[in-house]
Amino acid sequence: MDSATTALVAAGRGDEEAFGRFYDEVASLIHGVVLRVLRDPSMSEEVTQEVFVEIWRLAPRFEPSKGSARTWASTLAHRRAVDRVRSEQSSRERDTREHEKQDRPADVVSEVVIDRFDRARVQHALAELSDTQREAVELAYYGGHTYREVAALLDVPEGTVKTRIRDGLGRLRNEFGVES
């Protein structure tokens, strides 16, 4: 068991100190993915906090036999960030006022500290994808778009996007050497 997983198991028994250790282990991972999707730093901070509180609340249900704490936590964080994007989106669409100021420049991530090694490794793996696969995977995961939105953005059929995502992930799976 990796150290984050060990800490989360202990946190699941109500151990706040262990949760503090878990926080230290995964804070950059969680905040990184939330910020990448939401882009807005103050909203991201708020969502990161919500994610941690939710992880604490659900920790007694975490089953290490079904996957690592990092996967469990980052899955929850990405889902939460994406749900926030979509609920903002629909309230913005209901609200006919134009809120273009929400669209921030695309390079916010480069302004912050990034774990260089991990970043290089992921960039290297992404570089192995075809351009169209990479585009689809990045727009979906980092962009927080549904595959239908990705299809609209790229002006290609939805089925094509589904296939590109699936094939792209299959390739990344090999690149990362993911065993499941």
Added chain:
Amino acid sequence: MNHDLHHLAGAYALDALDADERRAFEAHYPSCDVCAEEVDAFRDVATQLAEGVHTPPPGSLKASVMEEISRTRQIAPVVQPNVVDLTERRRRRVAPLAIAASVVLVALLGIATLGFNRTSPTEEVLASADAVVLSLDGTDGSVRIAWSDELGRAAVFGDGLPITDDENEYALWAVTDDGVAPAALFDVDADGSVRAVLDIAEPDPNGWGVTIEPNGGSPQPTGEILFLGTF
């Protein structure tokens, strides 16, 4: 529909499905070996993508998180539910006046989506390969029905429903080409919630309706239609 669902594991793992497809896929994949395996693997890939954008949060955040968790109650751990033997009951043909079973509340809370707890009766319906989940339209509370034609069962998830008096109970109606047919009866808990698995005799309904009827049910709805939804 299931043929299509098999192609959604990638998009699902990236949270790139819209709400309806996400629900449909979540009802499908736990019981599909191929999809379940793909979801696990693709989630690990997604985690790697997350590892590529590490960004530490502001230092002050930890104190806020620790402060908030110190006053947040944790959810109860999963205990093995006391599963009512539905196959046994079904053999005895209690249907269509059916059965409220089920225990665990987690089913639709999104916890199920993380792969927990695949065994409660409601989950069994949700997890069946042909399950179709429908949110019914109504004003007072919410009702969702997961229906498996193969199992001949529906799982009812209701919340915020008005409590009936002792003389009445809830009735689920199957909407068919010929009109409505009585499907099953159920009760809600004191907090207005219901998690029940109902045996349904009606083959291939087009939708569902909910009314309150005198105990024992009625051949046709006599109460106001509280909830209605069609596929």
